[in-house]
Amino acid sequence: MEMLSKLKILSDAAKYDVSCSSSGSNRKGKKGDLGSTSECGICHSWADDGRCISLLKILFTNYCIYDCAYCINRASNDLPRAAFTPDEVADLTINFYKRNYIEGLFLSSAVYKSPNYTMELLMNAVKKLREEHRFNGYIHLKAIPGADKALIEKAGMYVDRMSVNIELPSDEGLKLLAPQKNKNAIIKPMNFINSRIHQAVEERQKFRYSQSFVPAGQTTQLIVGATKDSDLKILRLSEALYKGFRLKRVYYSAFIPVSKHPNLPVLASPPLVRENRLYQADWLLRFYGYNASEILNDEKPDFDLALDPKCDWALRNIELFPVEINKADYYLLLRVPGIGVRSARRIIDARKFGMLGFENLKKLGIVLKRARYFITCGGKHYGIKSMDAPSIRNSILFNSNNNSAGEQLSMFSVYPQLLTQKDIISTITGEL
Amino acid sequence: MLQYIYDGSFDGLLTAIYEAYYRREVPDEILSEDSLQQNFIVEKIHIETNEEKARKVYMSIKTKISEHTLRNCFYVFISERPDRGTIIYRYLILGWKIGKTIDQNLKNDSVLIVHKIRQKVSKEVHWMLGLVRFSQLKSGVFYSHIEPDNDIVGLLAPHFAERLSDEYWIIHDVKRNIGVMYNKNEWIIRDLNISEEISFQDGEEDYQKLWKEYFKAIAIKNKINPRLQKQYMPKRYWKHLIEK
Numbered sequence: 187m188e189m190l191s192k193l194k195i196l197s198d199a200a201k202y203d204v205s206c207s208s209s210g211s212n213r214k215g216k217k218g219d220l221g222s223t224s225e226c227g228i229c230h231s232w233a234d235d236g237r238c239i240s241l242l243k244i245l246f247t248n249y250c251i252y253d254c255a256y257c258i259n260r261a262s263n264d265l266p267r268a269a270f271t272p273d274e275v276a277d278l279t280i281n282f283y284k285r286n287y288i289e290g291l292f293l294s295s296a297v298y299k300s301p302n303y304t305m306e307l308l309m310n311a312v313k314k315l316r317e318e319h320r321f322n323g324y325i326h327l328k329a330i331p332g333a334d335k336a337l338i339e340k341a342g343m344y345v346d347r348m349s350v351n352i353e354l355p356s357d358e359g360l361k362l363l364a365p366q367k368n369k370n371a372i373i374k375p376m377n378f379i380n381s382r383i384h385q386a387v388e389e390r391q392k393f394r395y396s397q398s399f400v401p402a403g404q405t406t407q408l409i410v411g412a413t414k415d416s417d418l419k420i421l422r423l424s425e426a427l428y429k430g431f432r433l434k435r436v437y438y439s440a441f442i443p444v445s446k447h448p449n450l451p452v453l454a455s456p457p458l459v460r461e462n463r464l465y466q467a468d469w470l471l472r473f474y475g476y477n478a479s480e481i482l483n484d485e486k487p488d489f490d491l492a493l494d495p496k497c498d499w500a501l502r503n504i505e506l507f508p509v510e511i512n513k514a515d516y517y518l519l520l521r522v523p524g525i526g527v528r529s530a531r532r533i534i535d536a537r538k539f540g541m542l543g544f545e546n547l548k549k550l551g552i553v554l555k556r557a558r559y560f561i562t563c564g565g566k567h568y569g570i571k572s573m574d575a576p577s578i579r580n581s582i583l584f585n586s587n588n589n590s591a592g593e594q595l596s597m598f599s600v601y602p603q604l605l606t607q608k609d610i611i612s613t614i615t616g617e618l
Numbered sequence: 619m620l621q622y623i624y625d626g627s628f629d630g631l632l633t634a635i636y637e638a639y640y641r642r643e644v645p646d647e648i649l650s651e652d653s654l655q656q657n658f659i660v661e662k663i664h665i666e667t668n669e670e671k672a673r674k675v676y677m678s679i680k681t682k683i684s685e686h687t688l689r690n691c692f693y694v695f696i697s698e699r700p701d702r703g704t705i706i707y708r709y710l711i712l713g714w715k716i717g718k719t720i721d722q723n724l725k726n727d728s729v730l731i732v733h734k735i736r737q738k739v740s741k742e743v744h745w746m747l748g749l750v751r752f753s754q755l756k757s758g759v760f761y762s763h764i765e766p767d768n769d770i771v772g773l774l775a776p777h778f779a780e781r782l783s784d785e786y787w788i789i790h791d792v793k794r795n796i797g798v799m800y801n802k803n804e805w806i807i808r809d810l811n812i813s814e815e816i817s818f819q820d821g822e823e824d825y826q827k828l829w830k831e832y833f834k835a836i837a838i839k840n841k842i843n844p845r846l847q848k849q850y851m852p853k854r855y856w857k858h859l860i861e862k
Contacts, residue, residue: 189824228744228747234843235847239833
């Protein structure tokens, strides 16, 4: 079956794009149309790497005119190539969707012939789905950097989400690894999509009928570890993207060496822990009211790989703690390591009905493994005796190492040892 | 010790709660007939289901407490726990006492347990919205079989009726031998036992093959993580998935 090998090639080529979310759009089904979208998104399966499968994530084609060193589809790479037709994409999407395999389509592409030519192919495929097949499910479309505004605008009317991948977080990185691309060609379409989204939102408030434009917003992706950029630099970029372009999400992808190029770093394994820390910090930016400059600074431009960024922040600001659970306001509760948005809300609700003790918190399902060092319940503290940062840090690390020793070990083999042997022994014996 | 016994229906449970109130009794447990255990020191009262009485309790929950509380009761009910009647009863007693703020009172064990059950059931509903797998039968009908922990087909139906509004489909709960069926217009739940062999439409197998291929290709080989996969997608659901 020809289709089978095409799907294999073009999904294999698309898998390094991290985004697979189907959220942000809430559209009811209509009689006669196929499909609906759900505000919070729905995952349909989880692949063997543990990533959720929500959308049919494929490239339209993997024939590429560019030769970016970090990318598996670069022109000089010798691998099987293929291209779908718009009908094939539509048929796959519709039939997968009806069987409830997927929530919609994520269509991306390598740059075939020229950016405009590729963008037009993509636009035609989604147009076909929406107009001929009356497909009303989720569509995430990649905007090709360098493509004409008019094409991007037209495509934006058919899709739920659009993204332009920045990939390399700095200009120097681009020059080194993707000399055919430039920063401007990437930033321009993002800026344009942003202004069109907000134009559409304003129109919707004024007129009863208005054309929607990318209702689920735009996203981007950054590759971590292919260049020498520090975590601070990446985080500052994300912050600027959230504030300046009102992005819905910035995705981070640990660099997986897909080629040997003199300009690429040699990594034993992808920097997964670093990727994880970036996501944690990203959440702090978006939902917890942190600034990038609070999380990292020039003296400390990279994450502590042994400790999550929130914990790290709390230890650097230990004078703010312990916090009294029964009195602290919502934003202060959110700053306690281990207490998230949901836990903070629960605490606020429950304490209206009386003082909360340590046992109450446990029952509410609040994870106290880290939180207990930073809180008091009715004046009582359940952490360790001293409130000084190094001893708390040791205590946290020592306790958590027991649970996930396997993971921690593989992490330490990639990165310089963070906890020296002496530190570990001193936490066991309790003397510093 | 006093036990009320109802017939296992939601209406039956509401009737039991009605009776408890008007007979001025406080039953220690409200159980359904099928979860009965022989015990001689227990006084058992059989409650006959009465739609009118059930409706009164239903309306009273909705207006005197909140719609949210009503939904919570329903979720606890479909969890099929043997003690669901008692849990709902204790929760409602408190609800009528303190009103619509009851659901903030997570310090109270009767409320907390309801929320925990609701969370669990909701989670499974959300899972199933994604994990239901339809196959197209010769007749054109999209058929799927599932085995959820809770009795949730009724909560799945509205989602699919909206999404696949122009198809015939069936979701078959093979654990409970019930199914929800949709005829392009409305859905119903009824008993379902399929004994004859199922034959699929031409091309069905091709799409299943394509899906399996996609599932394999999309995983990044350097990041294989079965533990994470199982955590997100519990193994007990796998046997009804095409890709697993």
